[in-house]
Every structure is written in C-alpha cells, then in structure tokens.
Amino acid sequence: MSNASMPKIELPGIRNVLAVASGKGGVGKSTVAVNIAVALQMQGLRVGLLDADIYGPSIPLMLGVQGQVDQATTPLPLDRHGLKVMSIGFLVPPEKAVIWRGPMIHRALTQFLTQLDWGELDFLVIDLPPGTGDAQLTLTQTVPLSAAVVVTTPQEVSLIDARKGLEMFREVRVPVLGIIENMSYFMGDDGKKYEPFRSGGGARLARDCSVPYLGEIPIDARVAASGDEGTPLVARHPDSPAAQAFDRIAKVVRRELESAPAANPLPGLEMT
Amino acid sequence: MTPTRIRLARPDQLTILWQDGLTTCHPLERLRKACPCASCREESGQTADPFRVLKPAELEPLRLVKMEPVGHYAYKILWSDGHDTGIYSLEYLRGLEKPELIPTT
Numbered sequence: 001m002s003n004a005s006m007p008k009i010e011l012p013g014i015r016n017v018l019a020v021a022s023g024k025g026g027v028g029k030s031t032v033a034v035n036i037a038v039a040l041q042m043q044g045l046r047v048g049l050l051d052a053d054i055y056g057p058s059i060p061l062m063l064g065v066q067g068q069v070d071q072a073t074t075p076l077p078l079d080r081h082g083l084k085v086m087s088i089g090f091l092v093p094p095e096k097a098v099i100w101r102g103p104m105i106h107r108a109l110t111q112f113l114t115q116l117d118w119g120e121l122d123f124l125v126i127d128l129p130p131g132t133g134d135a136q137l138t139l140t141q142t143v144p145l146s147a148a149v150v151v152t153t154p155q156e157v158s159l160i161d162a163r164k165g166l167e168m169f170r171e172v173r174v175p176v177l178g179i180i181e182n183m184s185y186f187m188g189d190d191g192k193k194y195e196p197f198r199s200g201g202g203a204r205l206a207r208d209c210s211v212p213y214l215g216e217i218p219i220d221a222r223v224a225a226s227g228d229e230g231t232p233l234v235a236r237h238p239d240s241p242a243a244q245a246f247d248r249i250a251k252v253v254r255r256e257l258e259s260a261p262a263a264n265p266l267p268g269l270e271m272t
Numbered sequence: 273m274t275p276t277r278i279r280l281a282r283p284d285q286l287t288i289l290w291q292d293g294l295t296t297c298h299p300l301e302r303l304r305k306a307c308p309c310a311s312c313r314e315e316s317g318q319t320a321d322p323f324r325v326l327k328p329a330e331l332e333p334l335r336l337v338k339m340e341p342v343g344h345y346a347y348k349i350l351w352s353d354g355h356d357t358g359i360y361s362l363e364y365l366r367g368l369e370k371p372e373l374i375p376t377t
Contacts (some may be wrong), residue, residue, distance in 0.1 A: 043308070062367070103273075140343050140345075141342050141343045142343075145343075171345065171361075172343050172344070172345045173343065173344040173345040174343075174344070263344055265276055265341060265344075265364075266274070266275065266341035266344060267275055267276060267278050267341075268339075268341070269278050269279070269280060269336075269338070269339040269340075270277065270278065270279045270280070271279075271280050272279055272280065272281055
C-alpha cells in the first residue's frame with residue numbers, strides 16, 4: 001500500500017503559520033507557544049493556537065480548559081483568552097494515553113486543520129511535540145509553515161536536541177526566525193542573578209547555526225503557576241520580566257513575518 | 273536551489289529549469305531507478321530476482337503520471353508502474369544530472 005497521499009492543506013484564511021519547536025521535551029515549548037500566541041493577540045491580532053502534541057497535549061491545562069468538549073454543543077476550535085484553540089486534549093481525558101502510530105497522527109492533525117472553522121487569522125501558532133517525528137513530518141510536508149522558532153534551555157543536553165530541530169527545518173526549508181532560551185536565569189530576592197541551568201547556550205547555538213537569537217525568558221515561579229492555573233503569564237502578569245520577554249519575541253515574530261515576502265510555492269509539472 | 277519550471281517536454285524525459293538559469297534533463301528510466309524511497313534503496317543493493325512476476329503496469333513503457341510538491345523542499349512522483357513512495361528533495365534532483373545552460377525556446 002502506498003504512503004497515504006499527502007494532499008496539500010490550503011489554509012486560505014490564515015495569513016501566517018508559526019511553528020514552535022524544540023528538539024527536547026520539557027524545555028517549556030508549550031508555555032512559550034501559549035504566551036507568544038496570547039502576546040500577539042494582546043497586540044490586536046487574530047490568533048489561533050494548535051496543540052500538535054497528540055501524545056502529551058499541554059495546551060488545555062495552560063488555558064484553563066477542564067474536561068472534554070462536547071462538540072454537539074460547543075464548536076471547535078474553542079475561544080479562550082482571545083485565541084481560537086484546538087488540542088486533542090479537548091477530546092481525550094488526560095488520564096487516557098493516546099497510543100497511535102504515524103498515519104493516525106497525520107489524520108488527526110489534518111482533520112484539526114481542515115475540518116474545523118478557524119476563521120480568518122493573522123497568525124496560527126502551532127505547538128509542535130518534541131523531536132523530529134510524525135507530527136513534524138505531517139506539518140512540514142502538508143501545511144504552509146511560514147516560519148519556526150526553536151526553544152531550548154541553556155544546558156548542553158537540550159542544545160544537542162535543539163540542533164536537530166534546526167537541522168530538520170533547514171532540510172525542509174522552513175525559515176527559522178530564531179532561538180529562544182527558556183529558563184535562562186532567575187532574579188533572587190537578594191537582587192542577584194542565578195543561572196541554575198548554566199548560561200549562554202542559546203546564544204551560542206544561534207551563532208553556531210547562523211540563526212538569530214530571539215532572547216531569554218527568565219525562570220519565574222509565576223510562569224509555572226499561571227500555566228497550572230490556566231491563565232497565561234502575559235495576560236496575568238503583563239509587567240513581569242518573563243511577560244515582557246514574550247511580548248518582545250512576539251513583536252519580532254510579527255515584524256519578520258509581516259515584512260517577509262510570502263514563500264512562493266514550488267512550480268507544478270507542465271505536461272506539454 | 274529552487275526550480276522555476278518543471279516540464280515533461282518529451283514523454284521519456286523530465287526537464288527542470290533552476291533559479292540559477294541552468295537546466296537538468298532527467299531521462300525517466302534513470303529518474304525512476306534513482307527513487308530514494310526506503311524499499312527502492314534496499315532493492316538497489318540486491319541482485320534482481322529473475323523469477324519475479326512482473327505486474328502488467330511494469331510491462332508498459334514507463335510514464336511519469338503525476339509530480340507534486342512536498343512542502344517547499346521536495347517532489348513526490350507517481351509513476352505508471354504504480355510506484356509513488358519516493359520523495360525527491362530538490363538537492364537530490366539537482367544532483368542527479370549534470371546541469372547545463374540550455375537556452376529556453
């Protein structure tokens with residue numbers, strides 16, 4: 001049986017599609033995706049957020065969505081914090097493991113993108129799962145990704161995996177807007193800067209791989225608390241250094257994508 | 273390196289005009305043999321089985337039925353023998369034949 005055919009997914013109502021990736025899990029990618037999405041929305045844009053992590057969806061918790069969504073009464077994608085949001089977590093209870101092989105991931109993501117009414121969006125932010133597997137393949141082969149950002153923490157073990165994520169985007173020709181270093185440092189009550197996960201890794205990676213460095217997000221207990229409580233930090237504590245960092249990153253993303261010429265699709269075959 | 277035009281100017285040859293103005297000409301038999309999919313790569317390392325029963329589609333002259341972009345980085349080709357699992361990256365296509373400067377007619 002041949003590979004599932006890969007129909008192009010047209011998303012005509014969506015102007016820009018931004019993938020948030022990391023090589024490694026646990027670096028805060030979903031937190032970054034949610035906060036960038038809300039930061040963009042707070043700047044007045046129409047924003048959607050797709051949780052593409054089928055195995056470990058984090059978005060429902062981070063946006064305070066409890067329980068499953070009854071599609072008969074509540075249309076998907078959901079409206080939350082000004083965003084249009086979709087996650088498999090809305091359909092599957094958190095205690096149930098989704099044990100799926102690639103083609104089912106492909107089908108689910110394709111359905112989320114094409115069978116739900118996202119409306120007109122300025123930005124669709126896609127929270128990718130960690131790694132370079134089925135979800136990433138589906139999205140890079142079938143969805144017109146405008147660009148990606150790669151999230152890492154400062155230490156070497158996540159840099160190694162972030163490099164793989166960068167390499168993947170290079171191979172599939174998705175522009176990388178830059179590296180975001182999460183959990184960079186925290187400011188102690190004594191006013192001193194502490195770097196429990198080492199320092200400088202994100203900037204070094206950006207330099208080594210010739211991609212821009214989008215900056216650091218400090219460790220802030222309020223980030224995790226907001227995540228667990230379901231209100232993103234940028235909305236809950238907009239004056240915090242972390243929120244300001246997200247806001248700055250959102251502005252860069254917006255500037256880069258709004259000024260970039262749309263990538264031309266590859267030419268089709270002319271049969272003469 | 274990006275293609276600007278892809279043409280089946282002859283039924284047995286694919287022509288790709290690249291952004292740098294050079295052209296690569298791909299005889300279909302060679303292009304088919306160069307399929308980069310996992311099963312073709314494995315087969316190319318083994319000797320052909322002389323007793324394998326050919327499918328009817330393989331007995332007809334090879335045709336390129338469809339060629340579709342995959343993202344921004346590759347093409348997927350459907351061949352008349354039914355094979356369609358090969359994803360040919362742009363770099364791979366460019367490297368298969370010697371690029372030439374051919375004035376476009």
